[in-house]
Amino acid sequence: MSRDMYRQRILDHYRDPQNYGTIKDPDVTYEDVNPSCGDEIQMYAVVDDEDEIVDVKFDGQGCAISQASASLLTEKVKGMTVEEVRDLETDDIREMLGIELSPVRVKCAVLGLKVLEGGIVEYEKGKGT
Amino acid sequence: MSIEKASPYNVEAVRDDFPVLGRTVDGEKLVYLDNAATSQKPQAVIDAVSEFYEGYNANVHRGLHKLSQEASEAYEGAHDKVAEFIGADGRENIIFTSNTTEGVNTVAFGWGMHHVEEGDNIVLTQMEHHSSLVPWQQVAKRNDAELRFLEVEEGLVKDGEVEEKIDEDTTAVSVIHMSNVFGTFAPVDEIIDRAHEHGARVLVDGAQSVPHASVNVNEMDADFLVTSGHKMCGPTGTGVLYGKTDALHETEPYRYGGEMIKIVEYDDATWADLPWKFEGGTPNIAGAVGLSAAVDYLEELGVENVHEHESAVTRYALELLEDDDEVTVYGPHADYDKERAGVISFNVSDAHPHDSSQLLSDQGIATRSGHHCAQPLMREMGVPATTRASFYLYNTYEEVDALVEGIETVKEVFA
Numbered sequence A: 001m002s003r004d005m006y007r008q009r010i011l012d013h014y015r016d017p018q019n020y021g022t023i024k025d026p027d028v029t030y031e032d033v034n035p036s037c038g039d040e041i042q043m044y045a046v047v048d049d050e051d052e053i054v055d056v057k058f059d060g061q062g063c064a065i066s067q068a069s070a071s072l073l074t075e076k077v078k079g080m081t082v083e084e085v086r087d088l089e090t091d092d093i094r095e096m097l098g099i100e101l102s103p104v105r106v107k108c109a110v111l112g113l114k115v116l117e118g119g120i121v122e123y124e125k126g127k128g129t
Numbered sequence B: 001m002s003i004e005k006a007s008p009y010n011v012e013a014v015r016d017d018f019p020v021l022g023r024t025v026d027g028e029k030l031v032y033l034d035n036a037a038t039s040q041k042p043q044a045v046i047d048a049v050s051e052f053y054e055g056y057n058a059n060v061h062r063g064l065h066k067l068s069q070e071a072s073e074a075y076e077g078a079h080d081k082v083a084e085f086i087g088a089d090g091r092e093n094i095i096f097t098s099n100t101t102e103g104v105n106t107v108a109f110g111w112g113m114h115h116v117e118e119g120d121n122i123v124l125t126q127m128e129h130h131s132s133l134v135p136w137q138q139v140a141k142r143n144d145a146e147l148r149f150l151e152v153e154e155g156l157v158k159d160g161e162v163e164e165k166i167d168e169d170t171t172a173v174s175v176i177h178m179s180n181v182f183g184t185f186a187p188v189d190e191i192i193d194r195a196h197e198h199g200a201r202v203l204v205d206g207a208q209s210v211p212h213a214s215v216n217v218n219e220m221d222a223d224f225l226v227t228s229g230h231k232m233c234g235p236t237g238t239g240v241l242y243g244k245t246d247a248l249h250e251t252e253p254y255r256y257g258g259e260m261i262k263i264v265e266y267d268d269a270t271w272a273d274l275p276w277k278f279e280g281g282t283p284n285i286a287g288a289v290g291l292s293a294a295v296d297y298l299e300e301l302g303v304e305n306v307h308e309h310e311s312a313v314t315r316y317a318l319e320l321l322e323d324d325d326e327v328t329v330y331g332p333h334a335d336y337d338k339e340r341a342g343v344i345s346f347n348v349s350d351a352h353p354h355d356s357s358q359l360l361s362d363q364g365i366a367t368r369s370g371h372h373c374a375q376p377l378m379r380e381m382g383v384p385a386t387t388r389a390s391f392y393l394y395n396t397y398e399e400v401d402a403l404v405e406g407i408e409t410v411k412e413v414f415a
């Protein structure tokens, strides 16, 4: 069943992630780990005056699901407002990946989103909103 | 293959004793290779627990009624059985805990906090499990002591480390007996000798060694030893803390309350005799009964035989895995001629261990992936995580073949 999980698209994003790297002086930056398996992700984003994400990058290491999900997420959120990103939920990630996930693997899949949202919370605190 | 697929006992007959081994996983035969995390339970253990609940469930120690007497006898007798199993003098040296972690905490907080002083050092190895690392970090922090680590290479403590790190300022040494990452043994005899020369006490983490190899605390001369019943065919929620009598007298209880007292006044209390002063509250009686049955089971099979069987299966697995260029094995290899046990850490080509375990699980093969509660060690090794296969008394050569075959699928997906 889970061979299904490793669809070509997932493997492609794992091997050759999009928006992989760092951003100097980002507006949003955060990192977190998945302690049960050691996946690590850092997210960096630049936000314009309209609170829209104009650039986003991630780095880190971990399993195919966590890394591919972070890569796909960076593509998805470019152009979204920080509020729209904060409204994203696990189901959106499921849909974005297009695969079935066991409860354990959901944690891998949502790590990127969790990190980005963590960064946004800090960013909004900093702005005083 | 140069290895003879032999075993000192009839493995198929042994497998029949473990009901869960007969199940399938999504239509695939279960191949359970996660024994370092917890072992499966034989019918005899499951029955012992059921018989307790069905026949003589009662609280222990205090009751005068028949059921309580029977339960107390079984519970206290389980201490005697474990004492004999690990070569301890008697029940006063055996404290039942819920797991290894609780045992380490009892020693670290009940003994360490009171004896490790400012400027002293506490010596551990680089391959400690978090459960024997983190409690000592707390002791070191609160008491301003130094933590020192015996350096490890490929699962073996480097030459000269014991001499260099353990000195006159060492008060406590806590050492993993058998590594849950590499299956290697730490040189406990050398460590204990050196520590005792300097008046330090030694805690041995026997979570992996006691289930898989014959361990004698008196011969080893350990001051404390901890282990988990659930890794040796016993129920979950069982563990053992062994202590030398004088070491236990130096140890403060860590959990205060009922069952651990002798005389209680409104403003003070005195403690029960060993070992009960460390067993505050109603204990895991059913667990103790099950653990006792587990010890019987292991003794009947012979722990030396278990070790021999696992070593042979492991060597077979290592030879196959090392033949494969895309598999990296961490720790000593098949040609390592010293004692080792049935744990193999490896990675498959570019696959993250998490993905390897997932794909293996699809084929019914249970392995574990991650840092194995040894994050600093993984950093030292330069890998984020590994996949681990760990064997026990019921694993077969055919299951090793299944693992090797399963790895082929991982290679295909991540080729």
Ligand SMILES: Cc1ncc(COP(=O)(O)O)c(C=O)c1O
Binding pocket: B036, B037, B098, B099, B100, B101, B102, B129, B131, B132, B176, B178, B179, B180, B205, B207, B208, B228, B239, B373
């Ligand atoms: C070497 C070692 N020490 C300690 C532990 C912790 O055991 P428990 O989880 O039963 O407390 C384990 C097992 O996970 C282990 O392998």
